[in-house]
Amino acid sequence: MKIGALREGFEGEARVSITPASAGHLRKLGHEVLVETGAGARAGFSDEAYLAAGVEVVASAAQLIAQADTLAKVRQPTEAELRQMRSGQTVISFFYPAQNAELLALAREQGVTAIAMDMVPRISRAQKMDALSSMANIAGYRAVIEAANNFGRFFAGQVTAAGKVPPARVLVVGAGVAGLAAIGAAVSLGAQVNAFDVRPEVAEQIESMGAEFVYLDFDGPAQDGAATGGYAAPSSPEFREKQLARFRELAPQMDIVITTALIPGRDAPKLWTADMVAMMKPGSVIIDLAAEKGGNCDLTVPDERIVTENGVIIVGYTDFPSRMAAQSSELYGNNIRHFIAD
Template sequence: MRIAVAKEIEVGERRVALIPDVVAKLVKQGLEVWVETGAGERSFFSDSAYEAAGAKIIGDPATLWGEADILLKVSPPQEREDGRSEIDFLKAGSVLISFLNPLGNPAIVEKLANRQVTALSMELIPRTTRAQSMDALSSQASLAGYKSVLIAAAALPKYFPMLTTAAGTIAPAKIFIMGAGVAGLQAIATARRLGAVVEAFDIRPAVKEEVQSLGAKFVEVQLEEETVAAGGYAKEISEASKQRTQEVVTEHVKNADVVITTAQVPGKKAPLLVTEEMVKQMKPGSVIVDLAAEQGGNCACTDPGKDIVWNGITIIGPINLPSSMPVHASQLYAKNLTSLMQLLISKEKALQVDFADDIVDAACVTYAGEIRNKRVSEELAALKVRG
C-alpha cells in the first residue's frame, strides 16, 4: 500500500497533508509513504525530516500521483501551469482524500468519476462522536476562529482588556461574534482570554450554554422554524426569519468595537448578517472580520481577500485563514486524515472501501466511475442547465 503526499500548488496554500511525525507512524505500520519534493516547505517541514521519518522523496509529480494507491491533499486538485490537470495524473482505482468543495465545484467531482478515482471529501465527514477525530472542517475552523481575534486586535485602535493606570481607566473592548460553531466558540474563548467583553449570536438556541460557559453573553432571537440542519450545522432560514434576526442584532453590531462573523451554510452562499446600513451605524475605527468571505461574506461590504476601510470601518475578509498557521493546521489535518485512512486500510494493508461504514459512505463522493452523493449530482445537473 503506497500513500502519497502531494505538494500544494494553490496560491496561498501553506499546509501539507501529512507531517513527519505522522509519516513515521504510518511507516512503522508497514505502509510505504511517498512525499513530493518540497511538500512541507511552507509548513516548515523539510524533505530531510520526511526522509528521517521513513518517507521516499519524489521529485516528479506525475510519478507521485500516478503510482499512488492513496493520494493525500489539502486543497482540491488544480490546473497546473503547463495546462495539465492534477486529476489526469491519477491512476484508475486509486483513492484521493482531500478537501474537494464538492457542492461549490461539482465539476471536479465529475472529472474524478470519469477518471475512475475513488474520492473522499473531507467536507462531508459526518458530525458524529465516532467521526470527531476525522472532522477536518472543525479542526481548521478552530484555527480560523483563534486567528480572527488576533487579526481584529491588531486592527482595532484600542486595547482589548480593561486597564487601570495612573493615566486613567481604559474600558474593555466590546466584541460581537455572529455564529457559535467551532470557529465562533474559539473566537469567543480567544477574545475572553484577551480581556474583551464578548457577546455572541447564533440562530441555534442549543448553543446558548456553550457560549455562556466561555464567559460570553448569548444574544437570543426567537424564530418560529427549525434552525438546525443534519449534522448540527445551522440551516438556511426563511426571509422572514432573516429579517427578524437583523432587527435584533442591529443594536449589538452598532455598539460593538469588533464584529466577527462566522456563519456559513454548506454548499450555499454565506447568509447576509451585516447590512450596509448596520455598518454605517458602527463607531469610526471599529473592525469587522468576516470569516465567511470565501463564500461571499456575511457582511455586505466585505471584499474577499482584502482589508478595506468603508465609512470609517475596517472590514477584513480573510481567505483560507487556517493556512496562515500552517504548522498546527497541518498537524491537526494530518491527524484527521490518518484517522480516516484507518477505515480504508485492512489489517493486511490492502485497500477496502466499505460503504456499510457510515463515515466512508458519507465522505465518498465518487466510486467506480459514479458520483455517489445525491446533492453533488443535483448541483452538477443544475450547473449544466445553467450552461
C-alpha cells in the first residue's frame, strides 16, 4: 500500500501526520511512504530527513493524492483536497464527522473512506491508536509551561538569604488525560497543586501524584448520567452550584488555574465565572484548555491572551499540541502507524 502524508494547510498548524521515524515502521510492514515536500518543516523534519528514512518526497499535494492509496493528515481534509481524491482511496485524520457533516457527505460522494482518529474508542485495547489522549497529554503539559511563562514568580518555594518565596498555588479543574498531565508537570516544578473532578474515583490518582483533591460537601448525585468514553458526564444542577461555590472559596487563594473540561462535539461548560476572576490576585494566570469550544472561563477569548482589569492573565490558545509540534507529530505518527498495522 502507498501511504502519503499531506502538508497541513490550516493556519498555525505545525504538526505532520507521518514523521521519518513512523515512516520507518510503516516501511518495515511493507508499505511505501510518500510525503508532500515541506510537510514536516514546521515540526522540525526536513525533506532530507524523510529521504534518509526511505520516504519519497513529492512536489505537490495533487501529485501525492494521485499516487497514494491512503492519505494521512492531522486536521480534516479541505473540500479542495477531497475533490481531488478518487473512489477507493482512504483518508485518515482528525475528521470530527459529527461536526463536519458536509465534508463527510462529500467524501461519500467521492467514494473516499474517511477514518476519524477522533473516534477511536478510549479503551485499553485501543490505547496505541488513541490520538485524542496523545494530544491531550501534550496539551496538559504545555498548559503548565505557558502558565509558568506568564506567571511572575517561581513555581517552587524557596528560603534564601534574600527572603522567603512561597510556592505557587495551582488549581487544575478536570482530571482527565490533560488534567493529569498538568498535575504531573506542576508538581514536578514544585507548585502546591489542588485538583478537582466530578468523578470522585479519580481522587486516588490525583493524590498519588502529589496533589490534593478538592472534595465537595454534597450528598446528592454528582452527575446526570454515567461517565462514558473516558469523559465525565454532565453534572446535576445541584452539584454544579456546590462546585461553583467551592471554586469561589478557592479563587482568592490560587495563583494559577488550569481548566480542562472539554468533550468533543459539545460546548465547553462554564466553570470559572467572571466573579471568580474578579476575586483572583493581580498577576494570577488562567489557562483555558477548552477555549476552542468557548472556554471554561466566562472571559476567555479563543486564540488570545488577555489581561483583565484586575490584572489576571487569561490564556485561550487553541494550539497547545502544535506548540510542541515535534513531540506531537511523533506521537500522532505512532498512533497512525499502529492503526494501519492493526
